[in-house]
Amino acid sequence: MSKFKVPTRGEVSENNQTVFDNLQKGLGFVPNIYAAMAHSENALSSYLQFSSAPTSFSKKEKEIIDLAVSQLNGCRYCQSAHTALGKMNGFTDEQIIELRKGGASWDYKANVLAQTAREVADKKGKVSEEVLESFYGAGYSEANLVDLIVAIGIITITNLFHNVTDVDIDFPIAVEI
Structure with missing residues (x-):
């Protein structure tokens, strides 16, 4: 309730x-x-x-970020909403679970994005040079890093809002992991 x-x-x-x-x-x-x-x-x-502002990330990449960060932040609403959106963007149930855990074994670039998003959110931006080198090595740019931080900020707002208010989830409930 x-x-x-x-x-x-x-x-x-x-x-x-x-x-x-x-x-x-x-x-x-x-x-x-x-x-x-x-x-x-x-x-x-x-x-x-x-x-809804423009970003350098595709819709699919945006879902990778949202799934990884929402899981880290323990937001059941956003886990559920972005599971539905992830499916609409072509991810399987298994891939969504893996993305929520901060990885993507089936795709190197998606894996790096999920890991970096989770690390930036978890470490509050204080990430190692190794994390940034991996991000850039996967083909991402400084512009992508800026957009990643903004995307993490956006989903974190929603995560915190739901975690405080506990409004009823009006999407199919995501499985707990």
Whole structure:
């Protein structure tokens, strides 16, 4: 049961009602995590603008980051949401489990990305030269490193928000690992 009330469209500001309408049109529903952010007049639209900004990573690479970091941060909501999104981006159930653990044995570059994302998040950015050399050696650039840090920040916001509010998960529940 949620600790934090998930408001309905009629319970949020006019600005957030417009955001709800756009989410409904684009996704087919308003995820509880987003609806709960609408308690704030500005947080939801600011978060969505930040999280949908262009990045040097593909959608698939973004899911690698989100899965690895959400597992590390213990966010069941994001583990579930990104498991669903990971499947939509072509990952198998087994690959998703491995990505959540911070690896990808089937693909060298994906493996390095998952490991680096997890290491940056876990060490709060204080990673070794070896980690960075591996990242660059896999073909990633300094621009990718900047975008990785931003992506980790974005998913961490959502992870922390759910871990504090415990809003009901409205995606198929990911298996626990």
